[in-house]
Structure formats: C-alpha cells, structure tokens
Amino acid sequence: MAANLKTSNVKQLRIPKTSSSSTRLCEKENGPQVINAMKNVGTIITSDLGKTENKETKTDDDNSISRSILAAKTETQIRESIKHIQSSRDKQNNENENDDSNKKWVLADFEIGKPLGKGKFGNVYLARERRTRFVVAMKVLFKKQIEEGNVQHQVRREIEIQTHLRHPNILRMYGYFHDAKRVYLILEYAPNGELFKALKASPNERFDEHKTANYIRQMADALKYCHNKKVIHRDIKPENLLLGKNGELKIADFGWSVHAPSSRRETLCGTLDYLPPEMVLGKSHDHTVDLWGAGILCYECLTGNPPFVAQSYEETYNKIIRARFTFPNHVSELARDLIKKLLVVKAENRLPWDGVLSHLWIVNNTSKESGTN
Template identity: 70%
Template sequence: MNRIFYRHPNILRMYGYFYDDKRIYLILEYAPKGELYKELNNQPNKRFDEVRTATYIAQLADALKYCHSKSVIHRDIKPENLLLGLNGEIKVADFGWSVHAPSSRRDTLCGTLDYLPPEMVSGRPHNHTVDFWSVGVLCYECLVGKPPFYAATNDETYMNIKKLQYTFPSFVSEGARDLISKLIVIDPEKRLNMDGVLKHPWIVKNRK
C-alpha cells in the first residue's frame, strides 16, 4: 500500500522512501509516545479506564472507516501496531499484512492469533469485516488487560475463537459489553461496522 496518498490523523504517515543495495528505508511520521501495547502494560492492572478505551476505539474506528473506503484491509490490528502521537492520539501503523482488495475476498492466514477471527482461523475467505472483529478484541483487551480468547496453548485459543468462548469480568460496564459483543460475532456480515461503532451509545458517552 502506498501510504503517501493515504492521509488521516489517526494513520501513521509515510512521507517517502529510499534504498541501497541491502535495505529499503521508510520515512515515517514520528509517534513520540510509542506503542499502545507498552502504554497498556504500564497501567495499573495492565488496563485502561472506559473513557480512554472509548477514545482510542473511536479514533481507530474512524481510521479503519477511511482505510475501508479506499478498499484497504489492515488485517493485523493489535496494540503493538498502534502508536501514540504527540497528543496521545492513536496512529495506526504496520500495514505489513494489509491488502488492497477492491472487490475480492481474501483467503490468506495472517495476523496475530489472539486477534484472528474464526473465518481466518478456519482458512475461509475473508473481507474487511476481519478488522471489525479485531476492534472488538482490542476494546476487550484495553478494558480487561488481556485478549478475550487468550489461553495457555495455541490450540486452546483456536478453539475459544471458533466457539466464541469468552467471558466478561464484573468490572466491564454493560455498554462496553454491548459494543464488544456486536463486534466479536461469528458471522462476518453481522458484525457492527465502523459507523455503528462511532454512533454506539457507549462510545458517544465516553470518548473525549
């Protein structure tokens, strides 16, 4: 994907590139506050409050809405691939697994296990709705401190994903549960889209 032409306040800009005989060098926007993953792990109990989580999810939803309007699927949304700008805003980065898919469904297994939707785990074709699933997983991890399907082994994680087997801790609000449960849905076509995320009452109430 040529990100020089993809401009959004919550997507890390690529200004250009150059290369020599051994390497390609990318000129990227500086995100001074680093990875969301590190910020999350520096928090008490390794989780954010609902206001901060809703703010991040709204920014991510807006960025993905923009990507999808350009027929770009990210396919690897996770805390390690989200950076924080000068004002603490989300910057979507690492488009290494992204695809430009204007009219096709993809069937490549990629991304990070804890964030993979069931259609990718099962090797079935997939489309931009894989990003919707990942937004739900990210929202859960930000609020709880670990992904919803996390297990001791990969096989157990796969099974949890396929069976939609996860639970909410008591401290997660009903509004957050409602949003997550509308994103983490087995049927890809029934997942809440990014417009729906931005209009969801929990997001509207809590985002800054």
C-alpha cells in the first residue's frame, strides 16, 4: 500500500462542512457503498503515481506554500493563489471547526485502487482514506504537464469553484494536497461513471424521454444553483456528467467554469459541438451559455448525437451560428418545444431555468425522486 511512500510537506484545504453530521469524511455518507466499492482495492499503482524522493526536504510553511498547485512562475503568485483559496474557505468554515476538519492529507493517508479514468494532465483513481474508510475518487494531476499545457488557471478555477459548491447534483470536491510533482484532488466517487458511456451503452445509443427528462431536470436545478452563486459552467457535455450510486446526475469538471459576478466573458472554451453562437463568434457571453448547453444535451440524449454534427468544422460552425438543426421522427413534440426554446441564437431569448423546470415535457416525465431508475 501507500504507507511506505514519503511525501513532502503539503498544504490542504479544510474539508468543507455542510452540517454537524457531515463534518468529515465518514462511512455514513456513502453507506454500504464504502465496503462494496473497495473490494478490489489493490496495492498502490506506483507506475502511474510515481515515487517521491527518498530524501525529504525540510521546509517551513512559506516554502511549502511556494510549491503550490498552480506551478506558477513566481513564489509570490503561488502564495497569493493559496492564500486566496484558504482565506475564502476559512471564512466559510469559521464556525463549529474541530481538529478533524483541520487535517492535512498526505498520500500515505489513502489506499489507492483501480484507475477510473485517464486524461491529458493526469489520471483518476478509486481511493479510500485509511482512517475513516471513506471511498473517494483521487484525481492526480502532474504539475509539469499542467504548466506545459498552460492550464494553471483551469486547475485553479476547478479547485476554487468546486470546493464551494453544495448541491446533490454537483460532484463534491473535499479538498486537495500536493507534493513536488503532483496535485491530488479528493473528489466524491460516482460509481456509475460517465453519462457519455451510459448513453453509448443504451439501445440505439440514446435514452428514452423519461430518463432524459430526469437528467435535464437534475442538471437544470444544479445549474440554476450555480448561476445564483454567479458560477457559469461553460462546458456542459455528457463526458463531464457523472452518475451517482442511485443513477442521479453529478455535474463534474469545473475546469472551464468561471465565477463572474458582474462581467460578461470573452474567452473561447469548451467543445465546438456544444458551443453557443456567441462563443463561436468570439462575442462576450454570460450564464445563458449553459442554457444552450442544456438544449444540446437534451437533444443528444434523445437522439445519440449533438444537433450540429457535420462533415467539417466549417459546416458545424455555420449550423451553430444559425441554430439550424432537425429532429428524428421519434422525438416528441413537447421535447422538441423545450429544445427549440433553449437553442436560440439570441441568448437573452433562451428559456430560463425556472421555465425549463416547469416545462410540460419535464413535468410529465419526471418524479420527485432524484434517481432515474
């Protein structure tokens, strides 16, 4: 296991508190899943995680912070980034703090299991905290690749934003720690994997209207919550949505998201098939980009493909800026109505979240239950 691995001094955000019964990672939050999910946990995968140096470096707090998550180019930038995150969290967690919530994690605190996914900048593993036996997903990012890919800001955003969000349909981030070469993000484990894989495994690679409506309802509620907190996701697509143990939707991957209290953004990001006209055209945009994303997702869940798929980049581009798309015959009139009200070129005319949640297609196809089984 990881017990014999040495790590450098690290700093870690306090575990967020939502109530007195969920102050720290505990078995109650996951129930039987904690036992079942880790049956096949093996020895630590040292070939992927790598080995830390045998020689430990003795540093004080300032030097430790200076080797922060962002691999920033100056120590001042690093310290300011960490201080900003920690001061925000300290405000939120000022009341009812105890010694457990101040715990600073190191790699040896976890048993590492099977890989859950791989990405350009690192990998995700099933993991379990040794003390509490709590099962998590550990996202391991390599600092060198983060810096070479120039995605320091995305990593910072992912941590700053996701640690503050509390919604049943948003994947929790419990905290992070780091060593000389890697950043470790401690995330909620979603045992049913990506929505994208579930979609491709379904008959005809599409969901029925009942299941799709349940997913859209959950996503709409979560994104309404985000927008009320001035957070825009900007990259809604099946690959960034996970499924919890009861089939409930979990919005993940906030690397492209932004906290924009009073400004419109002008950054091009996300995947072309899912981008709204204003972003494709390089115009400023606001929270309504996520409404467009909801329309794209709804269409893809019902048909198996995004609405603007074409043979070339240019053709897709032209379809998006004109919102030109057609429906297969099996899509109901009510579903078409909702999608048409979301995929509107003029952002201000898109149906708001309250309108989505009260739309007759959503109401007719959903129940009060959070799952979609």
